[in-house]
Amino acid sequence: MAVAETHWKGGIILHALPAEGACMTLDQLAARTGLARDRVTRLVTPLNKNGLVSMVRLGCYRRTPAGDSALAAGKFKSGPKGPKRVPSKKSGLKDKLWSALRMLRKATVPELLELVDTTGLKDPDGLTTRYLLHLRKAGVTGLARKRVAGTAPTSNGYSQHILLRDLGPKAPVWKATAKQLLDPNKGGQPILPTAEVEHD
Structure with a gap:
């Protein structure tokens, strides 16, 4: 996406968000702006x-006074009028999970999936858990010592995954044939594993 396009579409988000009162979810923002949900997330x-903007609760946002000032100063425009552009390609699950993890910095699997469109995917929980396992074994993420309470009476809670190494905007890729996690931000170089530890 071009820088100019990113800038004015950021303005669309700011214009759409309320400055006070109820916050707006990513789905509501996508419906109001006409942008794809994963684009809204990015x-x-x-x-x-x-x-x-500030995240009032998980996946729900409101414009901040700084956002108001940016709009008033003309730093963001609402964007050109005309037909909506259809994204040429949807991001894969790992790309969406990586973007969500970089935004939250610490999250459970349900919290990550709250920010990700999993329409048409079979077993998104399992796919997410496996991808996070690859990240953790490479030392990209770690586990918090304390688990988050689950909703079911018999649940032992959810693990919290902490982002330890922010490698860049492109999601790490698991290469099954080589059994390696690769970093596309560095031309596909292998991500060397580090010792696995628990974090607060």
């Missing part, structure tokens, strides 16, 4: 990191 991430 646009919200830098806005959140720069303090222009």
Whole structure:
């Protein structure tokens, strides 16, 4: 996506979000703006990191006073009018999970899947758990000592996955034939494993 396009689409997100009152979920933002849900996630991430929007609760956002100031100063425009562009290719599950993990920094599997469109996927929980296992074995993520309480009476809770090594915007890729996790941000170099430890 071009920088200019990213900029004005970030403005679309800011214009769509409320500054007070109820927050908006990613699905609501996608419906209001006409953008694909995964595109909305990618646009919200830098806005959140720069303090222009805030996550009121998991997956639900509101514009901040800094966001108001950015709009008032003309730093973001609502964007050109015209037909909507159809994304040429949908991101894979690992790309969406990686974007969500980089945004949250610490999350359970249910929290990650709350931010990811899993339409048409079989066993998204299992796929997510396996991908996180590859990340953890390579030392990209770690496990928090404390588990998050589950909703079922018999549940022993959910593991919290902590991002330890932010490798860049491109998601690490598991190469099954070589049994290696590769870093596309560095031309597909293998990610060397590190010692697995628990974190607070």
